[in-house]
Amino acid sequence: MSGFQRILRRLNLRSRDHRATGPVASPEAPERAAPEEAPPTQAGSGIALQPVALRAGTPRAMNMALLGTCIAEAIATQADSMGHKADHFLMQSRPGDEPPAVAWQSYDCVVVHLTLRQVLWEAASARPDLIHTCALTDEEYGNALAAACAHLRNVVEKIEAAVGGVVPTFYFAFVEPPSTYQGILLNGRRKSLHHMVRTLNDELAALLETRGSSRYIEVNDLLGYHGLAAVSDIYSNHFSHAFFHGEAIRSVMTRVSDALTVLRNESPIKLIVTDLDNTLWKGVLAEFDDIVPHEHTEGWPLGYVEALLEFKRRGGLLAISSKNDHAETVERIRHVYSNRLSVNDFCSLKINWEPKSKNIREILAETNLLPGNVLFVDDNPREIEEVTRAIPELRTLSGDQTEWRNAILFSPHTQVARISSESAARTELIQAKQKRDGLATAMSRDDYLASLEIRTRFDVIASASHPKFARALELVNKTNQFNTTGKRWTHAEMEALFASEGRVVTVNAADRFGDNGLIAVALLRGATIEQAVMSCRVFGMGIETALLCTLFEHVPSGAAGLAALYAETGKNKACASFYPDHGFAADGHGAWVASSPPAWPAWITDASQAAVA
Known part of the structure; x- marks a missing residue:
């Protein structure tokens, strides 16, 4: 940093076209000049932790507010070089800093880089950087750690109160120092700076886990991937400075962009359809007289299975489309993978000699999913071509099998913001749907619906503290087909809905095939249904009718009936x-109105005891 730049910093001015507020770094805790940055390269160049194979289009440029000290300023400069717009606001350069007054809603997100050394100064002024934590007594160390966590919570609360949840807020993890600086034979995982920083990261992650719009962004895996010594000054400076630069900043910015993609639910992959031979295992098993399992699964196949099962844990669906004999192939899956992978992990098995495009169309019908939300994985490029000619919206993986695991694990399109109990049980719910569909073909519609023994429960949510709020918001923001407006809601917007006496009405449904969980949501403000969404697996069972009947029970006194909003999105023909x-008529002003509810479906039993919380 030049002498002129230091003078500007003392005067709280900026030598670049970004805004800054707040006091400058105190003489007692000066910040070191930023190291020379590595030459820039293309963002998202396809490193293992940030694969590009499944990306849908070009990531959007971000307009972000970046809170922090001069390290944050360097991050903002690199973000600009990537085509983003980053306004840096000086904060946490000395004790007592307050967040600036900013129009946060004008940004796509707020990014917070908390300075480790400032947290440590607050924790123990006697040893301000806490390098010698090993010299502290157990009591002194415990007190210092508690003070650091308390200060961290205080800073986060200030930022949260200032931003108010109007946009996503991302907090970078602290850079974790090596655990062996005390000596390679000593326990550096307790009462050490390494332990303290890891504990601070755990505290930060846990603190943000309950926040609607604020999230913890891990950076240590990215720094480790690039090589900590190459992208940080942690070895050449001092541990609490923890600056990172060059490729590391570019990767971290890509992670922020990916996090926004996940939160916005942009082009999500909800189903993976996989081939078997040379895809789920090595070789064509039908050609082997004696199958030795580990010879066909060791290496990349096990990595691929790891990724598939993690995708399933997140709420994704798995299916098989393979040209093979069904019974023999199912037995081979059991023989090769034993209890590592089961045919029950797949919601649909299409193992036959039909064209794979035909099989995949049937899987789409069974799952009520759009082709754009499906990934097809096959080692054979001819099969990929046959399928994409018939269903061009599908995304595909082929080529080098060793790259599939990372593409599935780390693509933002295969990730979710939160995992609900309904998401984790999605395969079983689809399997139950298939049983219902099979029953429907053998009976009249009335007999079929009556045989299901459908039971509903309605809950009314009036605050974000309701235990079903997170799942309700997830369903609203993930549903495309039965979604009357297509609007995606932020946590702050939902809080505003509640503040204006709005309510969220949810529906849980069960039948004789199992519990479907929370499957429908309506957003009601006054006498207007602002939005209604429903899971695709319960279309046509009359639950949507029961939902409208219940909404009429919540019409404010004096209202003539209900109004409802509808907007075509190109994906919501299912609810057009x-x-x-249901008896609603267009009012000529863009809404639908009805003065009385439809008839309650006779085959549905309402088990509700709805309570406002």
């Missing part, structure tokens, strides 16, 4: 006639 089919 939802309101007119």
